[in-house]
Amino acid sequence: SAVISQKPSRDICQRGTSLTIQCQVDSQVTMMFWYRQQPGQSLTLIATANQGSEATYESGFVIDKFPISRPNLTFSTLTVSNMSPEDSSIYLCSVELEVNQPQHFGDGTRLSIL
Amino acid sequence: DAKTTQPTSMDCAEGRAANLPCNHSTISGNEYVYWYRQIHSQGPQYIIHGLKNNETNEMASLIITEDRKSSTLILPHATLRDTAVYYCIVRVTGTYKYIFGTGTRLKVLA
Numbered sequence: 001s002a003v004i005s006q007k008p009s010r011d012i013c014q015r016g017t018s019l020t021i022q023c024q025v026d027s028q029v030t031m032m033f034w035y036r037q038q039p040g041q042s043l044t045l046i047a048t049a050n051q052g053s054e055a056t057y058e059s060g061f062v063i064d065k066f067p068i069s070r071p072n073l074t075f076s077t078l079t080v081s082n083m084s085p086e087d088s089s090i091y092l093c094s095v096e097l098e099v100n101q102p103q104h105f106g107d108g109t110r111l112s113i114l
Numbered sequence: 115d116a117k118t119t120q121p122t123s124m125d126c127a128e129g130r131a132a133n134l135p136c137n138h139s140t141i142s143g144n145e146y147v148y149w150y151r152q153i154h155s156q157g158p159q160y161i162i163h164g165l166k167n168n169e170t171n172e173m174a175s176l177i178i179t180e181d182r183k184s185s186t187l188i189l190p191h192a193t194l195r196d197t198a199v200y201y202c203i204v205r206v207t208g209t210y211k212y213i214f215g216t217g218t219r220l221k222v223l224a
Contacts, residue, residue, distance in 0.1 A: 001160075031210050042201070043158070043214040092157050096210055102148050103212060105157035 002027050002095055004106035012112045013083055020079045021109045023093035028073035031096040033103065034066070038089045046091075049076050083113045117141065117204040123219040126196075132189040134218050136202030139183040145205055147178060148212070149187045151198040158201065161187065192222045 003026040013019050023032065034046040047055045047068055055068040069077045080087055092108040119137045126132040138147060146165050150158040162169055162176045164185070169176040175188040189196055201217040 004157075033210075033212075035214075042216050043212075045211055045213070048210065094157075099210075100146055102150075102160045102163050104160060105150075107155075107157045110155070 002029065002097060002104045004093060004095060004104060006093060006106040006109050008109055009107065010110040010112075012114060015084055015113055017083055018079055018081045019083065019111065020077050021091055021093075021111075023076045023078070023106060025074045025095050027097070029095040029097055030073070031103075032070065032076045033094045033096075034068065034076075034078045035092045035094065035105075036089045037092065037108070043092065046078070080111065083111075085113050088112050117206070117213060118202045118215050120200070120202055120215060120218045122216065123221070125221050125223055126189075126192045128194060128222055128224050129191055132187075132192040132196065132220060132222070134187040134189075134200050134202075134220065135184065136186070137184045138202070138204045141182055141204050142207050143182075145207065147176070147182075147185050148203045148205075149174070149176065150201045150203065151196075152201065152217070153195075153198045161200075192220075194222050194224060196220065197222045 005024045007022045032049045035043040037043045045058050046061045047057045049055045049068045049070040051070050051073050067079045090108040090110050094103040094105040096103045146163050148163040149161040152158045164176045178185045199217040199219050203212045
């Protein structure tokens with residue numbers, strides 16, 4: 001398995017600001033994923049972030065709103081830009097160590113926008 | 115859309131086996147079934163996965179039907195700490211992507 005650390009664990013932000021969430025893994029991984037979990041809902045995939053290539057976004061998510069960096073095989077960031085109250089959610093990263101092996105998730109960043 | 119369907123909620127008495135069903139009738143021949151659970155304010159925790167054969171680990175057993183169109187997660191002796199939302203997941207065909215359904219909210223009762 002992998003140990004995944006997310007920072008910050010929670011934050012309260014003002015409308016119109018941006019926040020960058022960090023995801024650090026204790027081993028090198030090719031596949032990293034970012035999810036959003038809105039209050040009381042299931043997880044929704046935002047994008048797939050592979051090292052050395054641009055992130056691939058799912059329908060309904062765009063790079064201008066959720067820019068992602070993947071500078072190396074152990075680290076990624078997700079920025080939530082120009083935040084509004086509708087962006088209040090838990091944001092989670094996950095990694096896959098090998099093909100067909102299960103993904104492992106961080107504990108998420110709980111974000112509230114006032 | 116999620117490739118799995120699960121009951122919205124279930125109750126189980128403490129100490130009894132919890133049997134959580136999942137339908138995945140459109141599963142392809144080389145797709146695995148993955149089970150996770152999410153306890154409040156934590157990220158999803160991996161439980162078990164399988165392809166065709168039944169699987170068992172220290173947390174649970176996974177029973178997959180012969181036609182692979184459904185599976186059951188078994189927690190043999192449920193405890194109060196097993197209260198969580200349980201997700202059954204099949205990847206989007208040909209990708210690494212998980213599509214989460216609504217899951218089953220399991221409540222273990224004392």
